[in-house]
Amino acid sequence: MNYFSEIKNLTDLIIASGHVKLITDLNGQIYEVYAQEFESLTFFPVSILDGKLLTDCSNLELVKKIFETIQMVNQSKKPALNLISFSSIDILRQIDCEVLPITDHKFHITLTLHHSEPEEKTPIGNDFELFRQIGVESFESNLHFLLDQTQDIWFAITESGKFVKYNHKFLDLIGYPYEFLESVALPNLLVKDQKKTIYSVLKKLSYHTSDLQNLIFISKSGKEIKTETNFINFKKGLNQASIIGIVKEIPGDTGVSFRPAEDQFIKIITRVPIPILLIDELSLEIFFSNPFAIDYFEYQDDELTRLNLFDLFPSSENHYLVSVIRKGGVLNLEANYSWRLITKRGLEKIARFLIQQIDYEDRKILMVIILNQEEDTKLNFIKEDTNSFNFVEKDLLLVRMTPDGIITQVNKNFGDLIGRPLRKIINRSFEENLFVEDYERIFQHFAKLTPQNPMRKNVNRMLTANGKTVWVEWTDRGIFKGDKLVEIYGLGKNITDTYQRDLLHQSMEQRFQALVENLPMVTYVIHAQTMYPLYISPQVEIFTGYTQEEFYRNPDVWLNAMHPDDAEKFFENLRDRIEKKITGPVEFRIYHKDGSLRWAEEIGSTITMPDGTLLFQGISRDVTARHNTREKLIYYSKFERLINEISLNLMNAKSENLTQILQNTVDELGKYMQVDRTYIFDFNDSDQTMSNTFEWCNEGITPQLAVLQNLPFSMFPWWMEKMEKNEEISLDTLDDIPPHELNTREILNSQEILSVMVVPMFNNGKASGFIGFDMVTKSIHWEKESIHLLRLASAMIVSTRERLDVLS
Numbered sequence: 001m002n003y004f005s006e007i008k009n010l011t012d013l014i015i016a017s018g019h020v021k022l023i024t025d026l027n028g029q030i031y032e033v034y035a036q037e038f039e040s041l042t043f044f045p046v047s048i049l050d051g052k053l054l055t056d057c058s059n060l061e062l063v064k065k066i067f068e069t070i071q072m073v074n075q076s077k078k079p080a081l082n083l084i085s086f087s088s089i090d091i092l093r094q095i096d097c098e099v100l101p102i103t104d105h106k107f108h109i110t111l112t113l114h115h116s117e118p119e120e121k122t123p124i125g126n127d128f129e130l131f132r133q134i135g136v137e138s139f140e141s142n143l144h145f146l147l148d149q150t151q152d153i154w155f156a157i158t159e160s161g162k163f164v165k166y167n168h169k170f171l172d173l174i175g176y177p178y179e180f181l182e183s184v185a186l187p188n189l190l191v192k193d194q195k196k197t198i199y200s201v202l203k204k205l206s207y208h209t210s211d212l213q214n215l216i217f218i219s220k221s222g223k224e225i226k227t228e229t230n231f232i233n234f235k236k237g238l239n240q241a242s243i244i245g246i247v248k249e250i251p252g253d254t255g256v257s258f259r260p261a262e263d264q265f266i267k268i269i270t271r272v273p274i275p276i277l278l279i280d281e282l283s284l285e286i287f288f289s290n291p292f293a294i295d296y297f298e299y300q301d302d303e304l305t306r307l308n309l310f311d312l313f314p315s316s317e318n319h320y321l322v323s324v325i326r327k328g329g330v331l332n333l334e335a336n337y338s339w340r341l342i343t344k345r346g347l348e349k350i351a352r353f354l355i356q357q358i359d360y361e362d363r364k365i366l367m368v369i370i371l372n373q374e375e376d377t378k379l380n381f382i383k384e385d386t387n388s389f390n391f392v393e394k395d396l397l398l399v400r401m402t403p404d405g406i407i408t409q410v411n412k413n414f415g416d417l418i419g420r421p422l423r424k425i426i427n428r429s430f431e432e433n434l435f436v437e438d439y440e441r442i443f444q445h446f447a448k449l450t451p452q453n454p455m456r457k458n459v460n461r462m463l464t465a466n467g468k469t470v471w472v473e474w475t476d477r478g479i480f481k482g483d484k485l486v487e488i489y490g491l492g493k494n495i496t497d498t499y500q501r502d503l504l505h506q507s508m509e510q511r512f513q514a515l516v517e518n519l520p521m522v523t524y525v526i527h528a529q530t531m532y533p534l535y536i537s538p539q540v541e542i543f544t545g546y547t548q549e550e551f552y553r554n555p556d557v558w559l560n561a562m563h564p565d566d567a568e569k570f571f572e573n574l575r576d577r578i579e580k581k582i583t584g585p586v587e588f589r590i591y592h593k594d595g596s597l598r599w600a601e602e603i604g605s606t607i608t609m610p611d612g613t614l615l616f617q618g619i620s621r622d623v624t625a626r627h628n629t630r631e632k633l634i635y636y637s638k639f640e641r642l643i644n645e646i647s648l649n650l651m652n653a654k655s656e657n658l659t660q661i662l663q664n665t666v667d668e669l670g671k672y673m674q675v676d677r678t679y680i681f682d683f684n685d686s687d688q689t690m691s692n693t694f695e696w697c698n699e700g701i702t703p704q705l706a707v708l709q710n711l712p713f714s715m716f717p718w719w720m721e722k723m724e725k726n727e728e729i730s731l732d733t734l735d736d737i738p739p740h741e742l743n744t745r746e747i748l749n750s751q752e753i754l755s756v757m758v759v760p761m762f763n764n765g766k767a768s769g770f771i772g773f774d775m776v777t778k779s780i781h782w783e784k785e786s787i788h789l790l791r792l793a794s795a796m797i798v799s800t801r802e803r804l805d806v807l808s
Helices: 010-017 060-076 127-134 136-141 143-149 168-174 192-204 262-271 291-297 315-328 330-334 374-381 412-418 436-447 496-516 540-544 548-553 557-561 564-580 624-651 658-673 717-724 742-750 784-807
Strands: 019-025 030-036 043-045 080-088 091-102 106-113 153-157 163-166 210-218 224-233 243-249 276-280 286-289 339-342 348-360 363-372 396-401 407-410 455-463 469-481 484-494 522-527 533-536 586-591 597-608 614-622 677-684 689-697 729-731 755-763 766-775
Touching (some): 010 019, 060 091, 060 106, 060 330, 168 210, 192 210, 291 363, 330 348, 396 412, 436 469, 522 540, 533 548, 540 597, 540 614, 548 557, 564 586, 564 597, 597 624, 624 658, 624 784, 658 766, 658 784, 717 755, 717 766, 755 784
Antiparallel strands (some): 019 030, 019 106, 030 043, 080 091, 091 106, 153 243, 210 224, 276 286, 396 407, 396 484, 455 469, 469 484, 597 614, 677 689
């Protein structure tokens, strides 16, 4: 049963339910409403409120404060939570109002009623002491409200260090935008020595305890900020905010300053050479104006501070002014409008606003920056008489036309630019001087001129009489009678040179980007202190198997993919190159996402941004093929020396030292190939057996020579068939043995052999034995170079034995 079906008022719904969720837009239109029943804890839709306005179904005091929260979220694009007090049925009530921005300028609002009467707010001094005074349980239940009241810098993290919430003072301290903190953890913002230790601090922090740490943050500009940071563990949960950090900067140890004090703030905006007003957000009363605002509006000293914001607008703007504020609040005055303002002497001026909501002296105020539209002001001089019409700067173009584009007047500059006499321009369509492709866009531009926003800028191409193309930037002003557009005044500037230069620059940037992103290497830019990637070219996916997005989401991907033996050395080297400006190349190994090992060469250099931020830009390229080629060259060089040494020793061998020379040969082959065991087996044709006559074993490998004696040929028919055909046996794993060769499998298993490779010693068309390699510690794939080496060794051993047999 839905207990709320009969309720038609949002205020009553909040009181009846205690927990309401709804979706609205900037105008307060309600799209969906859900309320929770206390007994079942289930949310039910309250469709009777769908489509209504907040103002239609809410306590006016409540709806005003909800709108203030919506405006704050709309401006900051970040969630906000406010504690709202309002009167209902002679009772003072409090609700938590949480507003989350969603798509299409809509907002998800959660309203939670406090069921106890609000206590008088305790004056806040040291915020950490406040948390102790109120008790941890109370802190947990009123977390957002309490944090919003603090005067200190704070952040909330999970036990793994991931940021969940933080106040604007923390962002000001470190200099990063809030989007950056969404993808990094606390250790990423600390100096290198504290990156690892902070994890142990967070893990050891027990429930309902605190710990004071001296942390050094790295700001966006690369400066170290020394702080005392008090951690409070108030809640268990790896994926939830469970630890609060309250930050106190240690004075004198940082290049980053806090926000100026209020009196210092006034001193600063007093010196700024732009008209600035401070206005009470609720009453719209002006309580401060800097000297440039006083001059702009032509008042004396403190006269402006006795006025209201509405007093600065002529009466003709009042209707639209009220409409804009009603729809989006005072902050909406900053939208893309040109406003008419009026001075004390009655002179109208055209201006736009920049508006910032700030806290000042414990109240919400608006800082209004007035941007005078200089080019727009020139249009005030355009009158109907010819003399005034030419009263402009010599390089500016002036045109006057009807709403359908018929030119009624131009100045000489316009005629000179087009290259036609005025009689061939006046009373003709403006379209004759335009590109056909621009017609529709220009008349759409004219259609957007309104009595409330009569001035707009536009850029379009024009054709001269000799066919040359010029680019003109126009500031157009619509002249209205009532709501009807009756004429258009245009003030233009030839920007062809600038436009073409910008177009060329843009084209060069695009070509450069295309070049960079098609080079066979990875180009990247990282923050020199935090190692956070700011740009990685798309080739990184080919090189590593990881996408650009994976690197942006988790900057540690690069470190985790690097070979453990190279990672620490690489980053130490990178730090040296950043600090000592070294630009030499560095080689390292990296594991591709598919598990294969690649070799990379990296080279880079530091760059310092205008704001002091230190970046590192570099390129990495896959040098696996080059490395393998170099390794093979080294291998073949050593191979050649080994074969020459074995050949020389065997050529000088005599019957009395042949045994020692063959043992040395087996030893050298095993060491060179880095196998676990090397050996020679000789055949005894008279009794049809084979015996292990020479053996070398790597360190830790059990010798087998003593047990591998007088093995009958008949036990290994497949093996012997291979030998008699002068074919090598190359087994990467014992699974390659034919199923019926049980004895072969059993004897190799008994020696714990994982991979084996042997070649026959062939003499006069007959096998006299074989020489081979075993792998016991790991299985490997036998390359053709290994087979070639054993073939050479086998041939030289057989040749030496034949020579000595002849001599004997």
